[in-house]
Amino acid sequence: MKKNNSLEPSVPVAYQGEPGAYSEAALLEFFQGNVTAFGKNSFEDVFEAVESGACKFGFIPIENSLAGSIHRNYDLLREHSLFIIGETSLRVQHCLIANPGVKKEQIRIVQSHPQALEQCRGYLNRWPEVTAEPVYDTAGAVKLLSDTHDQTTAAIASHRSAEIYHMDILAEGIEDNPANFTRFLVLAPQPVDPGKDAKTSIVVSLHNQPGSLFKALSVFALRDIDLTKLESRPLIGLPGQYLFYIDFAGSIQDEPIKRALNHLEEYAAMLRVLGSYPRHRM
């Protein structure tokens, strides 16, 4: 956490996970200075912390370049009435972490979240002396190692989790695919003015008619509005009906975007603007 030089109280921000989680690292990078990160048990608890006013902002992952969109968080965005006010991306870099002084040759077990183990499968396969053991949480695995002073087990987790628990990093960047990015959203009870280089996220469902998606996209194409994300998700129990996640360049305060969304409402069974926010460029 950054040093607080002002007399202002630190801004409380909610995320899901333990200290040292990738979400926490991304959050601290995004906000830079004067914030306090509160780790919650679930994504739902993050939304509730912001709605109740306990936290000023929420910080949630929305998609990963390898694992895809996190539908659970799209569902929570629809169920709650918070606004997206920012976005950021974090490159996920996994570290091999052990108790201070432990050498790599001593390690026989490597623990982490199953997804992190899977993302380091090539690295682990080239190391036949060790067994991979799944645990609930990447940062939680580091905490457990620190508590037990285990000398033959290592964890796969973030650089930051090693710092928090004063552990050694035996190897860094051990993920098989370096193109491993997670995109995060910042949530607040009120929208913001997104400035000039803005992006907008909407969720829309269309009437089940031939060509309905084509018509829906025409409202953007006819106004030269640039789409940055488009994803269909089947609505279970409603055959042939889809929910669409659409991100596009621009703000809902721009006149062409206002017109495009008015036009889109002619085709939409449901349309929800999740927010306009400053665009993050990698």
Added chain:
Amino acid sequence: MKKNNSLEPSVPVAYQGEPGAYSEAALLEFFQGNVTAFGKNSFEDVFEAVESGACKFGFIPIENSLAGSIHRNYDLLREHSLFIIGETSLRVQHCLIANPGVKKEQIRIVQSHPQALEQCRGYLNRWPEVTAEPVYDTAGAVKLLSDTHDQTTAAIASHRSAEIYHMDILAEGIEDNPANFTRFLVLAPQPVDPGKDAKTSIVVSLHNQPGSLFKALSVFALRDIDLTKLESRPLIGLPGQYLFYIDFAGSIQDEPIKRALNHLEEYAAMLRVLGSYPRHRM
């Protein structure tokens, strides 16, 4: 496995997982009769088993209604040259499974894959006496219980895994959201004639130009071809470039579809037809 009344040798089919995995259950339902299911360690091993001729078909999950598309398998479809020759859907119903004779009151620990535990979170929260413990695999958790004769631990896994290991089912359908479906694809080295009610899957990347997606979709809309899936996925390292997964009604043997794909090639940086196959209707 169904009884084999013929003298034909059983057809070998590869899937990822242990006996009792949801993939195995879906595979046996899809093929009905004369198949032998071979559980592989990884999705890559499934593709290789079909390419080498060791198995006649491969069977892979491609999307889940709660968790989304399995990008890893889309990547493997692009890297390998197998064809999609069929699809099916399985409703994922989780069971609470214990050793024979064990009562629910005795249970103190519930083990399963983290995703299955997450999908039963409501059920577990209403049962404060137990602790959830993540393990690598749903069916693997049942096998372990069976081996150890543990009387105070239960597993969350498929109905079929309880049958395989002769275990008791203490509760069924314990998932919080009943709209939990996984879609599977059947893979083979050669394409099939998909018949009248067909579906086709393609992967396409477009030149990075304004309106390129709209133009791409026009090739379908202008010919009244019905899209059933559309998903964009950012190409990491190539800002603004996307890969699109598109499913549509019809077969590549149909004249309008041939023309639409020829037309699409005018806008596409890359176009790959993954296969035409009989459509599965839920």
